[in-house]
Amino acid sequence: MARMLESWRHGLSQTARIGWYAAHYLAVNRMRGPLTPPGEAPFKPQGAFPKWQGMLGEIRKLIEKDAAHVARGTYRAADPLLPLGDALEKSRRFFADMPALDERRLSRGHSEVREKLRGQPGARAYPRYYLQNFHYQTDGWLSEDSARIYDTQVEILFSGTADMMRRQALVPLARWMEGKDQREVSFLDLAAGTGRFLRDLKASWPRLSVLALDLSHAYLGEARRNVKRWRGVQPVQGLAERLPLADASLDVVSSIYLFHELPPKIRRAVIGEAARVLKPGGLFVLTDSLQQGDREDYDGLLEFFPVGFHEPYFTSFLTEDFGALCAAQGLKLVSAETAFLSKVMAFEKEA
Incomplete structure (x- = not known):
């Protein structure tokens, strides 16, 4: 009851x-x-x-x-709904930023981040593909203002369904976790962003030991705030294609909406790294956008996404065969399920 x-x-x-x-x-x-x-x-x-x-x-x-x-x-x-005051403040920030975003979209301006960092010592810490205004977003991924407004932007884009779609990644994890002691499970979330997925993860398995990896210092700061009520979450700033972790050192690796924002060559490197750090029998959960053919009545909408927003690698993502890429790295597909505009695939590392 x-x-x-x-x-x-x-x-x-x-x-x-x-x-x-x-x-x-x-x-x-x-x-x-x-x-x-x-x-x-x-x-x-x-x-x-x-x-x-x-x-x-x-x-x-x-x-x-x-x-x-x-x-x-x-x-x-x-979690329950945000207090009205907080919700209104996030709404205010969103609408205040919208004219600048709309101007970039109409001018197809997406290199502002790269231009701002040109010549600065810190720019070398980021790969070139990362230094773009993805979604025509102000500051790209590289400022606290961007981190504070990002979740509101995404939820508005998907009419409030983004968190629900992310939570479907917990379903194959729940199956894999049956009979296991969560205190003995090590978990890595690739491109953890603001920690929205980690918040739901820790609410269900509060004793999991979690590494939250992201390249943005600002977004990791927001993730810390989102998961501050739980222990056992360690933020790590780094590249998903070059993980600072030992071979066969983790039980679970998750990736939520990362791969559509990676060039094809980097996608392959990230999958290779996920396979490398997983223990035999470990789980890799890959959640991302639908691809062409998953829902034929949505194919036109998927074609429009990189046109209406700055998503430079989305078109190649639509036809990428992740089953084959993962199989080449010893990751066997165990489940695949769609959820509105998303698809959740789960792979286990072969012994």
Whole structure:
């Protein structure tokens, strides 16, 4: 009975979140400039574009799936909604930043970060592919202002479903964790960002020993704030393609929305590193966007994403064969499941 009540409360709060962020999304669509910059040919997708009624149905299914996992005890319910004052402040920050973001999109300006760091000693710490205004975002990944506003931007983009989609990565983990003592499990989250996924992870397995790796000092600072109530989370600043960790030293590696923002060569290096640091029998959970063919009625929307936002590596990501890339590194696919606009794949390292 307690779980059912928790599930009901959880589902209600997630529905309210979707209403809040969907309202922001509608407001953005009224305020922003045209999707196609002046002089640029209008975007015409080759694939099908989903109808909004169908997308609302998929969001409803995601809410039901999320609540069902809470009811079954797969993972714990999410935190309650933000206090109104905090929510309004995040909303204010988002709308204050939106004109600059819209201006970059209309001018296709995405190299501001690189230009700001040119000639500075600290620039060498970052690979060239990283020094871009992904999503036309102010400061890219490299400032505290960017870190504070990022989660709001993402939730508005996905109408409040981003956290729910991230939580689906906990499902294959829960299966793998059955019969194991969480205190003896070592976990690495690649590109941990602001720690939103780690917050849900630690709520369900508070005694896991977790390394949170990210290249952005500012985003790791935000992650510390998001998981400060739990012990056992160690932030690590570093490259996913060159992990500062020993061979076969970890039980689980997760990657949440990282690979679509990596060049093809770097994707292969990151998978190789994940396989290297995993113990035999260890788990690799890869959660990212849908790819072409996962949902044919969404293929046109996926084509549009790198056009409407600055996502320079997304087009190559859409046709990347992650099953083959992981198999080449001794990682065997054990499950794959879609969740609205995301796909969760789980691999185990062969003995």
